[in-house]
Amino acid sequence: MTHSTKAFYWMAVPALLLFVVLHTIPVVTGMFFSLTDYAGYGKWNFVGLQNYVSLFKDDRVLASYGFTFLFAITATVIVNVLALGIAMLLNARIKFRTAFRGIFFIPNVLAVLIIGYVFNFIFSNSLPLLGQSLGLDWLSTSILANKDLAWLGIVAVSAWQSIAFSVILYLAGLQTIPAELYEAAGLDGASYWRQFSSITFPMIGAFFTINMVLALKGFLQAFDQIVALTNGGPGTSTESVAMVIFRGGFQGGEFGYQMANSVVYLLVIVAVSVIQLRTLQRKEADF
C-alpha cells in the first residue's frame, strides 16, 4: 500500500466505524428487536413475525400511515407549486428583489416546534375571532380542534416553514437557464405559459425532482410541528407514523412492536423514494 493510499484509508475508516456504531448498528439491532416482545428494558422473548402480523391488523397504525401519506403528499404538492411560483416571481423583474428573497427565507431559519406553538395560538385564538367577525362558521372555532380540518392546519404550518428551502433550490435552477432561450421565445411571440412549459420547466427538471423527493421524504417523517400543533389530536386523527413509533415505543412500552413498525416504515420510504425518482427522472428525460 502506498503512503498516499494509506492516508486515504486513515481519512475514511474512522468515520466509517463511527457511522457503523451510531447508525448501522442501531438499524440492525432495531430490526432484530422487531422480532421480539422487548419493552426496551427487562426481559424479552422471541415472537417471530408476530409483531408484523399484529401490525397489519392494527388500525391505529394503519390510520397513522393514511394520515402521514395524505399530509405528506398534500404538503409536497402545495410546497412545490407555491415554491416554483415564488421562485419565478423572485426571478422576474421586480423591485426589492434581494429584500424579498431575504424575507421569504426567514421561516427556514426558525425552529418548527416554536413556529408550531406560535401558529397554535393563531389557530386557536386569532383566527376564530376573525372567523366570528366575518361570520365564517368553519373558521370560528379552532381548526386544530376539528378532526376533519386539523391536518390542513399542520399542512399550512409545514408549508409555511419549508417553502423557503424549495424556493431557493428552484431559484438556483432558474438561474441556470440561459437568458437567450427566453429572448428567442419572446421574439417568436410565445406566451408566458408556453415559455414556462417548454423552457422553464424542462430546464429545471432536475431541481423539480430533487425538490419533490426531499420534500416528500421530509414530510413523511413529520413530528415536531404535530407535537406543537395538535399532539396527534383531536382523537388520534393527526398521529404521524413517527409519532406512533415514539409514543408506542416508549410510553406504550411496546419497543419491539414499534420496531416492526419502523422496519415497515423504512421499506415504505425506500419504495416511495425509488418510485418517485424513477418516474420523475423518466419524465425529465421525456422533455
Next chain:
Amino acid sequence: MTTTTETASSARSVTPARGLRRRGRLSDRVNWPLTALAAVLALTVLIPLYLTVITALKTPDQLGGSGFEWPSRVRLENFSDAWNLTNFPRALLNSAIVTVGAVVLTILSNSLVAYAIARNLHKRFFKFLYYFFVAALFVPFPIIMLPATKETALLGLDNPVGLFLLYTVYGLSFNVFVYTAFIRSIPRELEEAATMDGASTWGIFRRIIFPLLTPMNATVGILTCLWAWNDFLLPLVILSDPATRTLPLAQYVFQSQFNTNYTVAFASYLMALAPLLLVYLFAQRWVISGVMRGSIK
C-alpha cells in the same frame, strides 16, 4: 441532482453575488404588479412574526382581541420572566455548544472523508463507502430512534457532546454526497504538482483542497447549523440531564408548565428564535447563496 457541471476555475470564482445577477436584460423596466404580489406574499411571512413580537410585548389583559392589535402598554418583564423560567442562558449555551460543535466537526471531518472517497471512487472499498453513506439518506430517523437512544446512553453519549457527534455522523450521508461532487470537479493537476513537490496526502488536503472547498464548507456549515440549532426530536430522546436541554427542548418543557401565560410564552419563543434570526439578518446574502450552491452541485 446535478445537471450543471462547473469546472474548478469557475467554482473558485463563485461569489455570493454571482447567483444574484438577474437573468437577461430584455428590459430593465420594473414589473410593478409582480412586485405588489411579492409584497402581499411577503406579508404571510411577516404577519406571524409581527404577532410573535407584539404578543411578547403585551400585558396579559391585552390579549382579548384578535391578537393583532398594537400593544397599548409594553411589558418588558415578559422577557425577564421568560429568561428565568426557561433558564434561558443555560439553554442558549447548550444550543450553542451543540451547534458550534456540530458545524466545526462536520466541516472538518466530512470534507476529509469526502476527499478520500472522491479521489478513490475507482476503488471498490471507496465506491462501497460512497453508496453506503448515501443510501443512509433514505433511512428514516424513527427506525434508529429507539435503538440509538439506548445505544448512545450505553456509550455515555446522552449529552451535548454525543449530540453533536451524532449530527456529524448522521450528516455524512448528505455531506459526502455534495462534497464528493464538488471535489471531483477540482482538477487533479494541482495535487499532482504538489505531490511532485513532496507534499503528503494530508498536506494536500490541508493546503490545497480544504481552501478550495470554502464555498462548499459554507454551504454545509449553514445547513448543519440550521439543523442542529432547530432540531427537536433528536435532543428530546438523546439528552438525559435536564441541565443540558437545548432551546427547543426548553420551550417544550416551558409549554407544559406555563401554557396559559401566553405573553411570557411568546417572549420566550422570541428569545429562542432571535439568535439565529439575527445571525441570518446579518449574513442573509451569504446564507442564501450557500444553500443555492448546495443545490447546484
Next chain:
Amino acid sequence: MFHLKQVRAKALSAALAAALLTSCAAPPAEDEVTLSFFQFKPEAVKEFAGLIDEFEAANPGIRVLQNNVPDPDTAIRTLLVKNKTPDVLTLNGNASFGLLARACVFADLSQEPAARDVLPAVQDILNANGRCSGSEINGLPMANNASGVLYNPELFAKYGVSVPRTWDELIAAAETFKANGVAPFYMTLKDAWTTSPALVNLAAQLQPEGFFDRLTAAGADRNTSPVSFSRDYQEVADKLLQLFHYAQPGAAGVDYATGNKAFADGKSAMYLNGSFAVPAIRAANPDARIASFPYPVTNNPGNVTVVSGVDVVLAMGRDTPHRAEAQKFINFLMSKDVIDKYAKNQSAFAPIRSAAPQQDTALRGLASYFTSGKVDGYMDHRLPPSIPLVNITQQFVLDGDKSRYLNTLDNEWFKVAARMPNRGDQQ
C-alpha cells in the same frame, strides 16, 4: 481557515472516535451525592423545589436534581430504555406505574419507616396495580386525588340551584344554568385527558361488577368474551355524551389552562374535573369560588361514590447507587409535615394515618366520601397504556359516534391482548 500540522490532521480523523471515549470517562469527583429526582407533575414543580431546598438544608452533602418533563409516562420509559432509572421518582399511580412495578424497575420500600403510616386501603390499591413480587411495596402514596364535579357556589346560590344528588337533578341544574345564559360546564376538549374525569366516574358507577376482571380473563378472543365495551358501556357513553352536549361554543379549541382560568373567573357554573385542578384554578385567580360534589351518576343517591386514585406515588430506582440518600429523601417526603403541607397546597388527600384532615372548602363535598371509604378506583388504570383511551374518548365527544367509540375500545383492548400475552414487562 484552519491550519493543522500534518500529525494533528491525522489525529483529527481519529478525533471522532476519541470523542466517544472521553465522554464516557471523567465521572464528577465530588464528595457530594446528587440524587436524580424525576417529578412528573408540572404544576407541582415549585412545590417540590421548595421541599428540596428544605431537604438539602437539613442534609448537607445531598443535592436533589428535579427533572420535570412533559409527557411523563413517555419520558420515564425513555430513561428506562437508556438504563438510567432515576434515583427517586414521583409518578401517577396509574396503569403505566403498575406495569413498571411489575417489571421490577422499582426498589422494595416495604421496610421503610414511612410505609407503616400509609392508609392500608390506599396501599392495597397501589399494590394491586402491580408489583415486582408478592411481598414487596414498590411505591408509597404521597398524595391522593378525588375526582368530582367542581362548582361555583355563588352561581348556584344566585340561580337557586342546590347541589344535585341524582343524575336527573344534575341535568336539571345544567338546564337551569343554560336557560339563564350561564355555561353549565366549561369544557376543555383541546386537552384530550380532560374528558377522562367524567368518563371514569360514569364508568365506576355504571359498569357491571368485575367488568375488567372478566374482560382480562377473556384473553384475546372478542367473540367469546362475556363482557365488552360495546355491550356494557352503552349507558356510560350515552351519559358522557349528554354531559358534553353542554359544552360551551368553541370548547374543542380550549385547553385545560384556559378552562381553569374561565372557571376561576366564574364563566361557568360547574367544571368536570377533580381535586387536582383546584390549585391550578386558584393560581389562575386567587379569589376563585370553588366547591365540589361527587358525580351523581344514577338516580339513586346511595350509589354515589368518589373516584380516587394515588395522584403522587414515590418510588426508588431498584439499583440506585445512592440507596441511603434516596431512602432519606423518600422518608422526608413521606413525613407527616410534608404530606400535610403538600395536601394543603395541592388540594390533595393525604394517604397516611397521622395526617391532618383535609380542611379545604373546595374539597369538603368530596372529603366525607374519601374518609368513609365510598371510593372507586380509576377505570383507566385497568387499561394498558398503549391504548390511547383519552384520545379515543376525545374523538367520541367531538363526533358523538357511540357505536364507533365502543367498537374502537373493544378493538383496541383485544388487539393489545393479542399482541401482549407474554410481553417483557407483563410478567
